[in-house]
Amino acid sequence: MQTNARQISENVDNLLRPELSRRPAAPTAVLPLKTLCSSCHLRDFCLPCEMSGNDVEYLDNLPFVRSRVKAGQILFHEGDRFQFIYAVRSGTFKSCVTLADGREQVVGFHMNGELMGLDGLAQGKHASSATALEETQVCAIPYTHLLTLVAGKSSMQQVIGKLMSREIVREHSLMMLLGSMNAEERLAAFLLNLSQRLKARGYSASEFHLRMSRAEIGSYLGMTLETVSRTFSAFQQQSLLEVDKRHIRITDMNGLTCALEKHLH
């Protein structure tokens, strides 16, 4: 499972600061091709979002590195030194926190254009780990470079603050979900959220493939994998979904939305 994750992280690091490099970078892990933020097809979802055109071109001076992470590999571990924030270019990640006794909790799923690693700033160490759920590509953005780049540019400083704040808001919703929803509401909220994010990226809102296992969904939603499976079956019986393993087709979007508010009489 968790193979050369640190290796990759080091490779990214080494490319950025070759003078510190001890080992040659693994060519399979790093894509030397430089894509500029200003011309990136993800610029409306990623770091550049909410920036003015000028600011985005300013971002092009950022020495970030694109890197591949294969399914099951870990991009960064809990406790790793915080150096980069990562933007997902393609594929899906999960981020997890681990309890002393080994219990693991999925705290987020991340798809293209979304940022990971912002929780590392607090302690200078990552507070969660990020694992690829499929073949993925990420941009590793060196945080200190980003800081110096935006110094003085208050419009750009704001953007980073906003992105962190957005993460706080996102976690609020998840706490709401975990704290006061039943199994059906949780899964409905999860699917509708996924649907929206896919739609915003130009994919179908009603038909998609889950990149995560029942166990991972369960960990994220605070329930067991069996309950996740049963709830999928229940939705199918209510003719809200068609489920075939990880392939989902939402046949009654309104009905699913109602399942979110079913709790009240």
Added chain:
Amino acid sequence: MQTNARQISENVDNLLRPELSRRPAAPTAVLPLKTLCSSCHLRDFCLPCEMSGNDVEYLDNLPFVRSRVKAGQILFHEGDRFQFIYAVRSGTFKSCVTLADGREQVVGFHMNGELMGLDGLAQGKHASSATALEETQVCAIPYTHLLTLVAGKSSMQQVIGKLMSREIVREHSLMMLLGSMNAEERLAAFLLNLSQRLKARGYSASEFHLRMSRAEIGSYLGMTLETVSRTFSAFQQQSLLEVDKRHIRITDMNGLTCALEKHLH
């Protein structure tokens, strides 16, 4: 319950920008006394924490305003325009998010030195509300002023990022709690966290008064007020605590810590 909260917020605003004031500021709500960050007794917990001495003195130029909020009053509502971040000077707040159907979830309790309102940056509107649980005092720090003040001072920019990141990390723990702990573990985690924060502020770690109701604790921990009450009784029977309504005495700190890990065999 929720009386002149917006009023107070406006008063703070008006004091800072008197040219916009329509109504005189309520003198009971605002304390004109200026306390400097550099000489504040909370500087090690609040905004100045992790700043160098020079930077803290720089903070003294910040035109923040101290304000009183009485028990039950709301400092800011969900959806209010984001202008200030608030630092608790004394007393306790809860912050809540509300679902469309009216369900409310407590997402945090805040005591002296802790910041509130950072979630408002994302949308320019507060994503949660803050309600005083007792007689309180807060410093209202105008965010745009703070931004201009730290512009160019990268060491100070960092601090704001760290504070937001810390909030993300804090919410991770709560998600862990809500997602994978049972009632006893949740209450134990809550009490131990409270105990630590009180201790850090020079109060007793083992004996304290809860400022929040059973219902508020329950909302925060994702359980009903009855279960909270029963779990308090259970801890009392296990001789971990002595409970008298809201007065708590932890008689077996180790035992309580063990209750956090009881879930494993």
Added chain:
DNA sequence: CGTCTTTTTGAATACTGTCAATTTAAGTGG
């Protein structure tokens, strides 16, 4: 083609929620 993992489903259990009654504390007003 066999092994391993993932998913589904069933049955029994356990935990927490719901409903209800009681106690205690805290105000309120005559």
Added chain:
DNA sequence: CCACTTAAATTGACAGTATTCAAAAAGACG
């Protein structure tokens, strides 16, 4: 100061939802 009202907390009985344990089916992979 006391009767009255209201709110908060405790406790019991019961119901319901989700978990646990177990088994079987369906893919995925070498």
